[in-house]
Amino acid sequence: MSATRLLIDVGNTRLKWALVRDRQMTETGAALHDGEPARAVAALPAATVDAVWMAHVTGDAHEAALCEAVRLRFCVNPQLARSATEWRGLRNAYREPQRLGVDRWLAMVAAWHARRGAACVVDAGTALTADVIAADGAHRGGLIAAGLETQQRAVLGATRFATRAAGAPYRGGLGDDTESCVRQGAMLACLGAIDRARALAGADAACLLTGGDAGTLRAHLAAGWEMRPQLVLEGLRAVSEND
Known part of the structure; x- marks a missing residue:
């Protein structure tokens, strides 16, 4: 059975997501977060996932809360994408x-x-x-x-x-x-x-x-x-x- 990954992109106003199976994005969605991105994690699909990758532009103030919300919902520690050289x-x-x-x-x-x-x-x-x-x-x-x-x-x-x-x-x-x-x-x-x-x-x-x-x-x-x-x-x- 192929692994399922959840991708999360947290922008200034919206949280967007995609499920990836067999290297393809099979489902996508978005939700407004009204300045409280961690709360918007509740709008993510109730799926069993093997890994979560997340990118966000909300700063250090929201990062810990976002990671904790993801851990509680999916029982997975998210991998955080960072800009690289x-x-x-x-x-x-x-x-x-x-x-x-x-x-x-x-x-x-x-x-x-x-x-x-x-x-x-x-x-x-x-x-x-x-x-x-x-x-x-x-x-x-x-x-x-x-x-x-x-x-x-x-x-x-x-x-x-x-x-x-x-x-x-x-x-x-x-x-x-x-x-x-x-x-x-x-x-x-x-x-x-x-x-x-x-x-x-x-x-x-x-x-x-x-x-x-x-x-x-x-x-x-x-x-x-x-x-x-x-x-x-x-x-x-x-x-x-x-x-």
Whole structure:
């Protein structure tokens, strides 16, 4: 009987998971954690697993509670993924490699694992991140910006605009009232950052897009972007299997 592994990716707002059997992710899911990621462990599937691999960006304050919650639920000590100096030819650009967010590192691992070549990897969530990998595996660096919702909250929180509830969809152009102008400002800022990262990556780079807002942004980007909703978990799977 093949071993079953549980992969857990704890982001700023969501906990995502996947079950791996026979080296394939057979089930996936996600749950909001509202700043209490250890409590969200209760939303994970009630499965018998042989190993648990976890990556999180919630800091030391939550790590012990997350590990204890996993131990209590699955009777397994989780293996924690960390950003590394190198992984099978992929080389971290940070002078202090451990300071690179593990979600960014795992997304790059997934890109490099799938295609040993140049890539632009974008994760559109609470933060918008982009990382560029050269054809030889050198991480050329990246960027971190506010995500769609984060930008809008920042603008509205720092101004005295009289705004109404905003429920209209994002568009590719300009707004025609205060709410849509704030919304479109955030949208075009994210699109501009993504376009600039892609240009820096070069014409031959694979372009991979993940994160909660990936679908919204993809609709307004040029052709060539590949949606990979489980990219961080794909990287965690590769690291857990030492592929």
